[in-house]
Amino acid sequence: MIHETAKEIINAFCAKLGLPYRVKDISKVRQKHIGRIRNLINEVLNENELRKEAHLKIINDADVITDSITHYKSIFTKQDVEKAVKDIPDPTAREQLVQQVLSSNRILELYHDDGESSKYFTTIEVRNEETRIIRIANKINDQVYYNDIYNLKSDIEGLANVSEEQKQALRHILLSTSGVRVLRGRAGTGKSYILIKAQARNKSWTKSYWSCSYS
Numbered sequence: 001m002i003h004e005t006a007k008e009i010i011n012a013f014c015a016k017l018g019l020p021y022r023v024k025d026i027s028k029v030r031q032k033h034i035g036r037i038r039n040l041i042n043e044v045l046n047e048n049e050l051r052k053e054a055h056l057k058i059i060n061d062a063d064v065i066t067d068s069i070t071h072y073k074s075i076f077t078k079q080d081v082e083k084a085v086k087d088i089p090d091p092t093a094r095e096q097l098v099q100q101v102l103s104s105n106r107i108l109e110l111y112h113d114d115g116e117s118s119k120y121f122t123t124i125e126v127r128n129e130e131t132r133i134i135r136i137a138n139k140i141n142d143q144v145y146y147n148d149i150y151n152l153k154s155d156i157e158g159l160a161n162v163s164e165e166q167k168q169a170l171r172h173i174l175l176s177t178s179g180v181r182v183l184r185g186r187a188g189t190g191k192s193y194i195l196i197k198a199q200a201r202n203k204s205w206t207k208s209y210w211s212c213s214y215s
Helices: 002-016 036-058 062-070 078-084 091-102 124-142 149-157 164-175 191-202
Strands: 107-111 117-123
Touching (some): 107 124
16 A cells, blocks of 8 residues: 555656656566566566576477587597586586487597597598598699799899798698698688788689688
């Protein structure tokens, strides 16, 4: 009754002042106010709960977890899997899913040359793709013809606006006899610039370049 009386007093006061504001019906449910803003908040909270439930259903699938990790990493650790399932509230269910991912027949454990485990994993799909890329690179390397290597070295040395480190990268890309050349560097260090220079030096050569990147 006190709330109803207060509501009437406030509404009458706002009407007297010509204000559009009104107190709506007061809810008896704790922590819920029947008003435009609070209703909107409640709707958002409900929607977030539904999204969370859907997310938990998705991440309970071992293949989905594996695909989500290998989407941006070619190799990963057990810690990466644990991070991917951290939103699952039940610790036992979390650990079971981690083991389910790592024991999948899609997963390959990686070892050092001495047979010791590297504690890294990959998938059969990633390994097959890497093998395909290496096969293509080796085929390209068999078709390379070095017509004028001395002039090419001179061209690299004579490049303007290119640092010594970038020249070294160009030598590696253009003069190396390896079937696969990897150009690595942080964002903004000039990888694209170097490849453009390499392409320009290569226009008169029968040589192809493949730009392949793996995290």
